[in-house]
Amino acid sequence: MxxxxxxxxxxxxxxxxxxxxxxxxxxxxxxxxxxxxxxxxxNAPLNIAVTGESGSGKSTFVNAIRGLDDDEEEGAAKTGVTETTMEPKAYPHPQCNNVTLWDLPGIGSPTFKPNDYLETVEFDRYDFFIIISSDRFRHNDMELAKAIQSMGKKFYFVRSKVDSDLTASQKRRKMSYNEENILNEIRNNCSTCLQEGGIQNQKVFLLSCLELNKYDFNQMQETLGQELPSHKRHVFMLCLPNISLPVLExxxxxxxxxxxxxxxxxxxxxxxxxxxxxxxxxxxxxxxxxxxxxxxxxxxxxxxxxxxxxxxxxxxxxxxxxxxxxxxxxxxxxxxxxxxxxxxxxxxxxxxxxxxxxxxxxxxxxxxxxxxxxxxxxxxxxxxxxxxxxxxxxxxxxxxx
Structure with a gap:
């Protein structure tokens, strides 16, 4: 023992x-x-808000974190190439009933106003926000992050669909392709973009919701586990999909x-x-x-x-x-x-x-x-x-x- x-x-x-x-x-x-x-x-409730521009992979992320392999599975968040989320939609975790992931409406509108958006989606109900982008983080992403920060809540940036970027790079750079270098390029580009938007020292997690066990998923769960209050941390750890040895440990x-x-x-x-x-x-x-x-x-x-x-x-x-x-x-x-x-x-x-x-x-x-x-x-x-x-x-x- x-x-x-x-x-x-x-x-x-x-x-x-x-x-x-x-x-x-x-x-x-x-x-x-x-x-x-x-x-x-x-019984500690944990409410996770997932937001970002239309088509960034918000709904797929919600399904992946809940351990759903098929976006057509019963209870899955609706996915598509166009915006499918018009109002906040709650998706309870299949095993952890007190954990809810919220698929929020897209923020890509030219008339987007962060404070109005947060009021519409009932900002206070969420423990933290995950802002997802499938390419570079844009003006609306950064304005939303600033508004969330000013209201005293945590937010995290996720760069999704990196598997697609790697596949495209492998086809275009057959001689010089290097996965680690490409991932560093993506991460550095996101960090530079955020810094130019006035957001300093913010971590960016590179993910593929189709291969959640790769890239930065373990780093993301480690960070959230450290920064959440102890009772919320316990709930969060138990709701993670069993995709790697670090998660099991x-x-x-x-x-x-x-x-x-x-x-x-x-x-x-x-x-x-x-x-x-x-x-x-x-x-x-x-x-x-x-x-x-x-x-x-x-x-x-x-x-x-x-x-x-x-x-x-x-x-x-x-x-x-x-x-x-x-x-x-x-x-x-x-x-x-x-x-x-x-x-x-x-x-x-x-x-x-x-x-x-x-x-x-x-x-x-x-x-x-x-x-x-x-x-x-x-x-x-x-x-x-x-x-x-x-x-x-x-x-x-x-x-x-």
């Missing part, structure tokens, strides 16, 4: 708040703080940091002297979280079928590399109850170490077994399913990631 210290398990502030409540004998307050913290993270980290809270909640409930309450809580927590882990890593049946169809493989071939026996089973109360029975004995050896290293567990000693059992089961299941997700991704590409 990894060192507990590397988990970023619990902040000092949260430790002190919960520990104080427990030392005062206020179990209800301690449980309430844990429950509220988890609720804030799980970020998801594992995001989920791992929450395990101690679920285990502590189980521990707090265990100290309440009501027969059967702790077991019911443990089962409910484990079923919910294990299902969430499976879905977040795209190892549910529907996601595996979509991946198999995308890479032209049989779903059984992808499943063949899944080693965890739990992943391919139906995760329900009966399965988890059986696992709990087996796990409780092993948890006894873990309690003393936890109590000496994590203050909350030491204070809540009466619920130590419950904490240890829930913690260990979630930790090991997350580890196994994350490793399975890597193997499935490698199998889909027929090469190590």
């Amino acid at each position: 990894d060192s507990l210290e590397s988990f970023d398990i619990i902040s000092n502030e949260e430790v002190e708040e919960i520990k104080t409540a427990l030392e005062e004998g206020d179990l209800c307050k301690a449980t309430e703080k844990l429950s509220q913290s988890l609720k804030d993270i799980e 970020k998801k594992r980290e995001a989920l791992k940091k929450q395990i101690w809270k679920w285990a502590s909640l189980s521990c707090a409930v265990a100290t309440v002297p009501l027969p059967g309450l702790s077991v019911a809580c443990d089962v409910g927590i484990l079923v919910r979280e294990m299902r969430k882990y499976r879905d977040a890593f795209g190892l549910d049946q529907k996601s595996l079928e979509k991946l198999a169809n995308r890479v032209d493989k049989d779903v059984a071939e992808l499943k063949s590399v899944i080693k965890s026996p739990i992943v391919v089973k139906e995760i329900n109360k009966e399965l988890v109850t059986t696992l709990l029975t087996r796990g409780a004995a092993g948890s006894l050896m873990f309690i003393e170490y936890l109590a000496s290293n994590i203050p909350v567990v030491g204070t809540m000693a009466a619920g130590g077994i419950s904490f240890a059992t829930t913690y260990l089961m979630l930790y090991w299941f997350l580890k196994d399913i994350a490793e399975d997700a890597v193997r499935v991704l490698e199998k889909s590409l027929d090469s190590p990631v």
Whole structure:
């Protein structure tokens, strides 16, 4: 097992708040703080606005981020060579119900007025904006960015369709073609354009929505992950499509940091002297979280079928590399109850170490077994399913990631 210290398990502030409540004998307050913290993270809404000129690839970007491979798939944003978005259109994420991508109307009109546009699309509802261009960033893009900035919101520039630029360059520069040089040319051109428009030190992410795992997608998700508030960051990481090893690792980290809270909640409930309450809580927590882990890593049946169809493989071939026996089973109360029975004995050896290293567990000693059992089961299941997700991704590409 990894060192507990590397988990970023619990902040000092949260430790002190919960520990104080427990030392005062206020179990209800301690449980309430844990429950509220988890609720804030799980239910945090994330609204992402996608805008740009007509034909820049806004709708395709919305579909790609939501993990849709086909623009004709049910629930996909409508795409086309002409402007297809006449008013803000909400597209909920298929797996993360509290994440919504908004396909905003194009901004290419000669009479475009940024402030009027932001008022029309209800500026305040969005957490941040992504401004997309399929060639150079134009006057309207920059004016919109300035207006967004003046209102205190974040915005990011995405240069789309770079795969088309590379293909065209390869045909025109058969002797001197160099992908890295072309990408640098595109990036430098965008940066120069933005600087001339009065926007300084702004990163530009080069993307192809048809090949989202290439170019700057990982850098973009890394930047957004760093700059979003912590509860929004967690939600954002879980909604990303499983297209690369860095994405899978970020998801594992995001989920791992929450395990101690679920285990502590189980521990707090265990100290309440009501027969059967702790077991019911443990089962409910484990079923919910294990299902969430499976879905977040795209190892549910529907996601595996979509991946198999995308890479032209049989779903059984992808499943063949899944080693965890739990992943391919139906995760329900009966399965988890059986696992709990087996796990409780092993948890006894873990309690003393936890109590000496994590203050909350030491204070809540009466619920130590419950904490240890829930913690260990979630930790090991997350580890196994994350490793399975890597193997499935490698199998889909027929090469190590």
